Amino acid sequence: MGNSNFLEDKGGHYGIVIIIAAFMIQFLAFGIAESIGIYNIEFLDNFDTTATDVSLIGAINIGVFLGAGPVASYLMNKFGYREICLAGSVLSTVGLVCVPFAPSMHALYVFYGLFTGLGYCLAYIPSHVLSGLYFERHRSLATGVVTSGSGLGAVIFPILIQYLIEEYTWQGSFFILACLNLQACVFAALLRPLSAEKIKDSDSQLDRTKNIEQEKMLLGDKCVEDENAAALEKNGNQSHVEETTSKKLNKKWKERYSNIFGNFNFVIYFISNLLWNMGVSIIMVFGAEYFTLKGQSKVDASQLVMLFGLGTFFGGILSGALGNVRQLNRIWIYNVGTLVTGICSLIFPAEIFHSYTGFAFLCFSWGIWFGVILGLLVVVLADILSTHALGDGMGYLMFANGAGCLSGPPLAGLLVDLYGGFDSAFYLSGVVTVLACIIMIAIPIKHRCHPVMQLQVDHHITKSELVILNSAEGGNEL
Amino acid sequence: MNMPYVFSTLTLIICTYIVNSVALTMIPSQSMLWHLEGERFELKCRLTGPSPTNDLKLLKDNGDIFTGTLSSKTNADGTVTTTLLYEKSKAELSDAGTYKCTNNNEERDMEVGVVAVTPQHGTFNPDQVTLGCEIVGAESKDYSVIWMKKNVSLTDDAKYSISNTSLSLSILKPENKDGGEYTCNFIFNHGQRNLSVPVNFYAKPHAEMKEKKSKNLAQDSTLILRCTTYGHPAPNVTWFKGDLELEPEKDTRISINGQYPNSELHIVELDFDDRGDYICEASSGHFPNSTMRATILIRIKDKLAALWPFLATVAEVIILCIIIFICEKRKSKEVEDDADGATDNAANAQDHKGKDEVRQRNVRA
Numbered sequence: 001m002g003n004s005n006f007l008e009d010k011g012g013h014y015g016i017v018i019i020i021a022a023f024m025i026q027f028l029a030f031g032i033a034e035s036i037g038i039y040n041i042e043f044l045d046n047f048d049t050t051a052t053d054v055s056l057i058g059a060i061n062i063g064v065f066l067g068a069g070p071v072a073s074y075l076m077n078k079f080g081y082r083e084i085c086l087a088g089s090v091l092s093t094v095g096l097v098c099v100p101f102a103p104s105m106h107a108l109y110v111f112y113g114l115f116t117g118l119g120y121c122l123a124y125i126p127s128h129v130l131s132g133l134y135f136e137r138h139r140s141l142a143t144g145v146v147t148s149g150s151g152l153g154a155v156i157f158p159i160l161i162q163y164l165i166e167e168y169t170w171q172g173s174f175f176i177l178a179c180l181n182l183q184a185c186v187f188a189a190l191l192r193p194l195s196a197e198k199i200k201d202s203d204s205q206l207d208r209t210k211n212i213e214q215e216k217m218l219l220g221d222k223c224v225e226d227e228n229a230a231a232l233e234k235n236g237n238q239s240h241v242e243e244t245t246s247k248k249l250n251k252k253w254k255e256r257y258s259n260i261f262g263n264f265n266f267v268i269y270f271i272s273n274l275l276w277n278m279g280v281s282i283i284m285v286f287g288a289e290y291f292t293l294k295g296q297s298k299v300d301a302s303q304l305v306m307l308f309g310l311g312t313f314f315g316g317i318l319s320g321a322l323g324n325v326r327q328l329n330r331i332w333i334y335n336v337g338t339l340v341t342g343i344c345s346l347i348f349p350a351e352i353f354h355s356y357t358g359f360a361f362l363c364f365s366w367g368i369w370f371g372v373i374l375g376l377l378v379v380v381l382a383d384i385l386s387t388h389a390l391g392d393g394m395g396y397l398m399f400a401n402g403a404g405c406l407s408g409p410p411l412a413g414l415l416v417d418l419y420g421g422f423d424s425a426f427y428l429s430g431v432v433t434v435l436a437c438i439i440m441i442a443i444p445i446k447h448r449c450h451p452v453m454q455l456q457v458d459h460h461i462t463k464s465e466l467v468i469l470n471s472a473e474g475g476n477e478l
Numbered sequence: 479m480n481m482p483y484v485f486s487t488l489t490l491i492i493c494t495y496i497v498n499s500v501a502l503t504m505i506p507s508q509s510m511l512w513h514l515e516g517e518r519f520e521l522k523c524r525l526t527g528p529s530p531t532n533d534l535k536l537l538k539d540n541g542d543i544f545t546g547t548l549s550s551k552t553n554a555d556g557t558v559t560t561t562l563l564y565e566k567s568k569a570e571l572s573d574a575g576t577y578k579c580t581n582n583n584e585e586r587d588m589e590v591g592v593v594a595v596t597p598q599h600g601t602f603n604p605d606q607v608t609l610g611c612e613i614v615g616a617e618s619k620d621y622s623v624i625w626m627k628k629n630v631s632l633t634d635d636a637k638y639s640i641s642n643t644s645l646s647l648s649i650l651k652p653e654n655k656d657g658g659e660y661t662c663n664f665i666f667n668h669g670q671r672n673l674s675v676p677v678n679f680y681a682k683p684h685a686e687m688k689e690k691k692s693k694n695l696a697q698d699s700t701l702i703l704r705c706t707t708y709g710h711p712a713p714n715v716t717w718f719k720g721d722l723e724l725e726p727e728k729d730t731r732i733s734i735n736g737q738y739p740n741s742e743l744h745i746v747e748l749d750f751d752d753r754g755d756y757i758c759e760a761s762s763g764h765f766p767n768s769t770m771r772a773t774i775l776i777r778i779k780d781k782l783a784a785l786w787p788f789l790a791t792v793a794e795v796i797i798l799c800i801i802i803f804i805c806e807k808r809k810s811k812e813v814e815d816d817a818d819g820a821t822d823n824a825a826n827a828q829d830h831k832g833k834d835e836v837r838q839r840n841v842r843a
Contacts, residue, residue, distance in 0.1 A: 045702060086799075097788065100781070169696040172784035179791040186795055189802040 011134030014192060018134045019142055021187035022127040023149035025085070028184050029092070029120040031153020032177060033061055034284070034309070036112070038161050042170040047105050054105075055285075059406065060113030062281075065120045067402030072125040073395025074253075081126035082191040088126075089184035092119025096178040100171035121398070123184055126191065129394050132378040133194050133387060140330065144320015144375035151316055151371055154309025158302060260393050265384045265443050270400045272436040273377075276338050277404025278411070279433035280370060282425055283345055284308070285409040287363075290422045294354050304356075304363050311367015312374065319375030334380050335437045337372035342433030344369065349423040408432075501526045504579045504586040510669035515594035515615070519569040521546075523562040523579035523586075526553070531581060534562040539576040571615050591616055595664070597677040600649075602657065609677045610646040611662035618643060624663045632660075649679065657681025657710035682768045683713030683760035692775035699781075701745040705758030705772060708739060713760035715741040720754050753778045 009015055036058045043054045076084040095115030102108045128146060135142040164173035260266055287308070291301035319337065323330045344366040347353065353362050378394065385393045412425035505522040513519055523534050523546075530550040537543055546564035553559060566573065574592040578585050598610035611623070623644040625632045632638045632647065639648040649656055657679050664673040685707045695701055707713050717724040717734060724743065726732045736742040745752060756776055761769040 046699065166694060168784045169694050169699070169779050169781075171696045171699075171781055172779060175784035175788045179788050182788075182791050182795045186798045186802070189799045192806065 009135045015134040021190045022131040022146040025127045026149035027153040030150035031157035035157040061117040064117030068121040069395040069398025076126045085126040085188035088119045088122025092116045099174045140323025140379045141320040143378040147375045148313045148316030151312030273400040274404040275436035278408035279429040281405040281408035282412040282429040307363035308367045311364040312371035315368040315371015316375040319372035338437035341369040346430030348426045510589040512669045512671040513569045519566040533581045537578045599678040602681045608648045654684040683709035683762045685760035685772045687772040696781045703743040707760040713762040718757040
C-alpha cells in the first residue's frame with residue numbers, strides 16, 4: 001500500500017490546510033509563550049516585585065500549557081477537536097487582553113499564567129493531533145513541518161515584541177499580541193474533523209503493516225509476530241466496542257487509561273519525555289544568563305537564544321523528512337535526537353566554545369536536534385499507541401512534558417547554588433537528556449525477553465488460539 | 479684585679495641600674511615618636527620612689543630645658559609616683575630631636591620626629607595624572623609609603639605607576655571615574671606610627687543615563703529615570719524638564735531619591751503634559767564652568783491606543799469564522815446529500831410505488 005502522494009494521503013487535499021492551521025497555531029502559542037521573558041524588565045519596573053516572582057509568570061504558563069494535556073484530551077474527545085481548539089484560542093486571547101489591566105503580580109499569574117497557558121494547551125493539542133491523524137504515510141513529514149512552527153515563533157516573536165514595546169509601551173504591545181493571537185481562532189475554525197471511517201481505517205491492517213515494519217526493525221523478526229498477535233487481539237476487542245468518530249465516548253475513561261498506561265512502550269516513552277523536558281527547560285531558562293556571564297553582551301545573548309529557535313525550525317522539518325523514509329526506524333531517530341541534544345548540552349561548559357561563533361554553532365546544533373525530537377513526538381507516539389488512542393496519549397504525554405519543564409529549572413537552580421557557576425546546570429541537563437535516550441533501550445530489551453509468556457498472561461488465550469491468530473496475521477501481511 | 483670582686487661589682491651596678499630603671503620611665507615608652515606638624519605633642523617623665531621629688535628634668539639635645547607641670551600620686555604600696563608633664567598644643571618641625579628625662583641619678587632618652595606632609599592634588603588630564611605627597615622632617619630610610627584608594631592598596635601595574643621614592647602616584651590614561659580621594663600612607667620604621675594623608679584627584683562632573691535616547695510610556699504609569707554621576711568632589715545632581723527645574727516640594731508626584739553615584743527620578747501618574755525632554759545635570763563647585771547633562775526624551779502614549787486595533791481584529795475574526803462556518807455547513811450538506819442520494823433513490827422508488835397505487839385507488843374510487 002502506498003499513498004506516495006502527499007496530497008492523497010488519508011486526509012486528502014484538505015490535509016495541507018490542516019498543516020498550515022496547526023503550524024500557525026504552534027507559531028503563535030510557542031512563540032508568545034517562549035518570548036515572555038522579554039517583559040521581565042517591564043514587569044520589574046511596573047510592579048514592585050522580585051526577579052523570582054516575575055519568572056514565575058512564564059513558569060506557570062508553560063506548566064499549565066503542557067501539564068493540562070490530559071484535560072485537553074478529555075475535552076477534545078468529548079466536544080470535538082475544532083470546538084476545543086477554538087475555545088482555547090479565545091481563552092488565551094482573553095488572558096492576553098487582561099494583562100495590561102492587571103493590578104498586581106497575582107493577577108498576572110492568573111491572566112497570563114492560567115488563562116493563556118490553559119488556552120494554548122487547548123489549542124495546541126487538538127491541532128497537533130489532528131495534523132497527525134490526517135496523514136498516515138506522510139505523518140512524520142506533516143507533524144515535523146507543523147512542529148517547526150514553534151521554532152519559527154521563537155525566532156520572530158522576540159524581535160516583534162521588542163518593537164511593539166518600543167512603539168506601544170508594554171501595555172499596548174499586549175493588545176497587539178492579542179490581535180495576533182486571535183487569528184488562531186480562524187485557524188482553529190479550519191480544523192475540519194476527520195470522518196469516522198477514516199479513523200477506523202487506521203486501526204485496520206493497513207496501519208498495522210507500517211507498524212509491523214517499524215517494529216521488525218526495532219525488535220527483530222521473531223518477536224514481531226507475537227507482538228502483532230497481541231496487538232490484533234487488543235484491536236479486535238476494541239473495534240467491537242468503538243463505532244464512530246473520536247467524538248463519542250464509548251469507552252469508559254478507566255479502560256482507556258489502562259490501555260495507554262498498560263502499554264509498556266508508552267510508559268517508557270512517557271518517562272523519556274519527562275527526562276528530556278527537564279534537560280531542555282534548563283537550557284532555555286539558564287541559556288541567556290549563561291551567555292552574558294561568559295562574556296557575551298545582552299544583545300548577543302538574546303541572538304544566541306534565537307538560534308535555538310532557528311535550529312528547532314530546521315530540525316522539525318529534517319525529522320519530518322527523515323521519519324518518512326521507510327527504511328529508517330523512527331524510534332531510533334528519536335533516540336539519536338535525544339542523545340545528540342544531551343551531548344550538546346554537556347559540551348556547553350567547554351572552554352573552546354566560549355566565543356560568539358562557538359556558542360552560535362552549539363546553539364544551532366542543539367536547536368536542530370531538539371527540533372528532531374519535537375518533530376517526531378507525535379509520530380513516535382502514533383507508532384507506540386494506535387491512532388485512535390493518539391488523542392488521549394498526547395494528553396498524558398504533554399503532562400510528562402509539563403512535569404519535566406517544571407522540575408528541571410528548580411533542580412538546576414539548586415545545583416547552581418550548591419556548586420556555584422552555571423556549568424553544573426548544563427551538566428545536569430545533558431545527563432538527563434542522555435538518560436532519556438538510554439531509557440528507550442528498555443523497549444527492545446523487554447520485548448526480546450518474554451513476549452509469548454506476556455501474551456498468555458495478559459490476554460488469557462491458549463496456545464492454539466495463538467497459532468490461529470498468527471496464521472491470520474501472516475495472511476494479511478504485505 | 480680580683481675576678482670575683484669585679485664580677486660582683488658589675489652585678490651590683492647592673493642590679494642597681496635595673497632596679498632603678500623601673501623607677502624612672504618616659505611615656506610614651508617607644509624608642510622613637512613621630513608626630514605630624516600641628517598635632518598635640520605630649521611627653522611625660524615619671525619617677526616612682528619612696529617620696530616625691532622635685533628633681534625631674536626634661537632636656538633636649540640642643541640644651542633646651544623644658545618646664546612642665548609636676549604632679550604626685552601616692553600608690554597602694556606606699557611609694558609615690560611623681561610625673562613631669564610637658565605638652566604642646568601644636569607640634570612644630572623644630573620640636574624634633576632627642577629628649578632626655580633625668581633626675582640627677584639617671585636618664586632616659588626619646589627620639590622625637592616631627593614631619594609635615596603636603597599633599598599634591600591632581601586634576602583630570604586624559605593622558606596622565608600625578609598625585610604626590612611631600613614630606614619634610616624625615617628621611618626615606620625612616621618610612622615606607624603605600625598608596626591607597628578606598629582601602630585598596632595600589633601597586634605598579636598597567637594603570638598605576640609609583641615613583642622610586644614612592645612619594646608620587648601616577649594614574650595612566652585615567653577615566654572620569656578614577657577621580658576621588660586617594661591616600662598616601664606613611665609607615666614609619668620605628669615608632670609604630672602610621673600616617674594617612676588624603677590626596678585628591680579632582681575630576682569634572684560627569685552624568686550619564688543608561689537608557690536609550692527616548693522612551694515611550696503609557697498614561698498613568700510611573701516614570702523612573704536613573705542618572706549616574708561621577709566626579710570629585712561628588713557633584714550635585716539637578717533634574718530638569720526642559721528648562722524648568724523639577725522640585726519635589728512643589729509637585730507631589732515627583733520624588734528624587736538615590737545615593738551617590740546614582741540619582742533616581744520618580745514621577746507617578748503620568749499625564750500627557752509630562753511629555754518632553756528630561757535632563758539630569760551634574761555640577762560641582764570645584765569646576766564652576768563645567769557641568770554635564772544627560773538627556774532623554776519621554777513620550778506619553780495613550781494607554782488604550784492599541785485597544786482599537788484589537789476590537790477591529792475581533793470583528794475581523796468573527797467575520798472569518800462565520801464565513802468558514804457557512805462553508806463547512808454547505809460542504810457537510812453536500813456530503814449528506816451525496817450519502818442520502820443513494821438511499822433516497824431506493825426510498826423514492828418505494829414511495830413512488832405506494833403513491834401510484836394510491837393515485838390509482840383514488841382514481842378508481
